[in-house]
Amino acid sequence: MALDPTKYPDWKIAQDAETRMKPIAVVAEELGLEENELLPYGRFMGKIESGDVMRRLGQRPDGKYVDVTAITPTPLGEGKSTTTIGLLQGMARRGHKASAAIRQPSGGPTMGMKGSAAGGGLAQCIPLTPYSLNFTGDIHAVTAAHNLAMTALTARMQHERNYDDATLERLSGMRRLHIDPTRVSMGWAMDFCCQALRNIIIGIEGDGRRNDGFMMRSHFDISAASEVMSILSLARDLPDLRKRLGKIVVAMDRDGKPVTTADLEVDGAMCAWLVEAAKPNLIQTIEGQPVLVHSGPFGNIALGQSSIIADRVALKLSDVHITESGFGSEIGYEKFWNVKCRISGLKPDAAVIVATVRALKHHGGAPQPMPGRPLPEEYTREDVGLVEAGCVNLLRHIGVVRRSGVPPVVCINAFASDTKDEIAAVRRACEAAGARVALSEHWGKGGEGALELADAVMDACAEPNNFAPLYAPEKPFAERIDSVAREVYGADGVDFTPLAQRKLKELQERPDAAELGLCMVKTQYSLSDDPTRKGAPTGWRLRVRDVMFFGGAGLVVPVAGDISLMPGTGSRPAFRKVDVDVESGQVTGLF
Known part of the structure; x- marks a missing residue:
């Protein structure tokens, strides 16, 4: 019997669930891997020999492909990883052979502001401590x-x-x-x-x-x-x-x-x-479903996608495969749509947009919640008006996914403080926009709480779609950036600094310019390049101050606003709560 997430922290729930973990060889066998295709790292983690799998199953049809993205988050995060794990668990409860691919947590957020990226409550992947610290290296x-x-x-x-x-x-x-x-x-x-x-x-x-x-x-x-x-x-x-x-x-x-x-x-x-890092990692949810972990986070300053290798392998092994993209749809999903899918040749069947009442209240005008500090009272009492005002942000993200030609499914990631009327307000906004919407209580109930979401996603996957890139690859870089700014962010246009203009001109003259992708760097806290502007800002222009070039990745990387590729550690870092029980050797305080 799992611990009650309203009474125990995530790390306690994970440690309790770890006493009932399947050996990784069992998880691999249930996924469809042969013995030689698993490289065990201890009893409960492993790596997949992806080359062997693709040689064996390369001609098998792919399963359904689902991406998980979100609305513009608060600094607390809105639960994309938790939803990815919960949806996987819900799919399994419905009898689907399913898998998920998530990104390995970075030591920066784990020791800094957000904690680990293992999910939360009864929708987590385990073993928590090795996954969060060092993992397979x-x-x-x-x-x-x-x-x-x-x-x-x-x-x-x-x-x-x-x-x-x-x-x-x-x-x-x-x-x-x-x-x-x-x-x-x-x-x-x-x-x-x-x-x-x-x-x-x-x-x-x-x-x-x-x-x-x-x-x-x-x-x-x-x-x-x-x-x-x-x-x-x-x-x-x-x-x-x-x-x-x-x-x-x-x-x-x-x-x-x-x-x-x-x-x-x-x-x-x-x-x-x-060589070893090129092989996807395999762990499990607390309900025993397979989770592939490969590549890193930070969709705001990096690509922020689970790997193509992991997705290609899992799509051959599963009927439904759920992958994760970083931050909101204008950041992570846009890169999934216009970079990752272009390179992989894979096409998604549906996209899940994670929304929380908490984040919608923030976009409706509530003060910004901060990690480690008590929530302002606006988040702990009912306020339908704030939720309705904040839905303007959700509607923009629905539009982004629709612009890609893929059916969106809005997941209301339920919190204990949400009220029926607040949830009803979100449903009304989604239904008025013609989008599927599902309330999911996976944090508190695990897979059983994600059945409505699993059904909505499968319904969306059955719908034909016309997935297509936002821009043609031969389009000049400045015009591609303008397309993203206007059609995804909602900007009135783009202003380039002289430095950015010079670098774009140099890159445009490359013979392989049409083969290069565009990986935008922008704040995750706003649809604009100004983190203080909430909701769905209008009447603004994107400011591109610099452009980087990743020749090996094949990416032109415009840098918008004042964001840095080295985040900072705040005054209330998570590492202050992390410790070790020296008698048992167990790490405590991870969340």
Whole structure:
């Protein structure tokens, strides 16, 4: 009997459920994996030999493909992972052979503001602690591969400074790359939120020595925002991963030509770090259904998608496969729609939009709720007017999914404080917009509480759809950005800084421009680029201040507003509640 989530924290519920876990070999067998296709990591976690699965089942028809996205969230999060797990459990209760793919939690949010990404209540994946901390080492491998590229670059810059051409050739067999120290685009990576590392100076020489590195400005990004993570998410298999790693542009030379990881001869070693990370991970829900975990979060500053490898494998093994995209539909789903599906060739059958009464009240005018602080009273008392006012945000997200040609299903992720009249107000708004809507109580009741949602999703999957990209690939980058800004965000247009204009012009002149995708970087807290603007803002223009290029991932990355690729740790971090019971060795306080 599962613990009551109204009385026990998530980590307690997870620890209790872990006493009844299936061995991972049983989960794999029930999913349809053969013995040689599972690489166990202990008794309750494993990796999938995806290449073997695709060779065996490549001709089998795919199952139904469902993406889970959300409305614009509050800083507390609105439960996409919880809904993904709950929907999976509900599908199983209805007799469907189902699976889910979610993203591995980053150490930044786990130790910072949001906690783990394992779901919550009775809709969690387990084992919680290893999943939340270290897991099978994928994020560490991404971090190591990324930093190896920077190690190679900075060492090369030092040696090219210290030696003439003949000596450089004699000592190392290297040709001079003429790297421009003012045009180094890559930085370093780590898996924590550390604002102190956003801008740094490296290579400071001591005692007049010239062997302490090349002194220059640099920076750290969180590991999930690394191009290596985007490559892991978008690669179709290990050969594709290896090919993409060699195309990462780390800097420009003095003639303005790109310097790549292949030029540094480090791409092969980077791939060596990622051989095991390229294999999707397998765990289970607290009700025993299979959950694939692969690639990282942060749909606001990164791709934020579960991997193509995981989805392709699961679609061959399942009748219904549920995948997850980061943050709201204008961020995560837009990238799923126009980047991930374009590269994978997969087409979704339905999209779930997670909405909460709490977030709708916020968009209706209630004060912003903050992690670790008591909820303002507007969230604990009934206020139908706030909910109705906030539905303008939900309606915009319904429109985004509809614009892609896919039927949306609104999931009202139920909280104990929601009232019947508040829920009825959300239903009315959805039904007036012609969208399917389901109340789901998976947090409090597990799969049994997600039956209405599972039925609505299957109903949507049976409906023919006309899924198509937002823009043609040959469209110029500036016009693609304008299409996203106007048709997805609701902006009146786009303003580019001179820096962004120059970089877009350079990228537009590339012969492979039509093959490159667009990965927008924007705040997750508003449909606009201003996090303080709630609801569905009108009368504004998107400000693109910079553009990055991920040559290996094949992405042009416009940066809108003041967002940073290295989040910060706030004054009430989650790590203050995490500890270890030294008698049992169990980690406590994860949520």
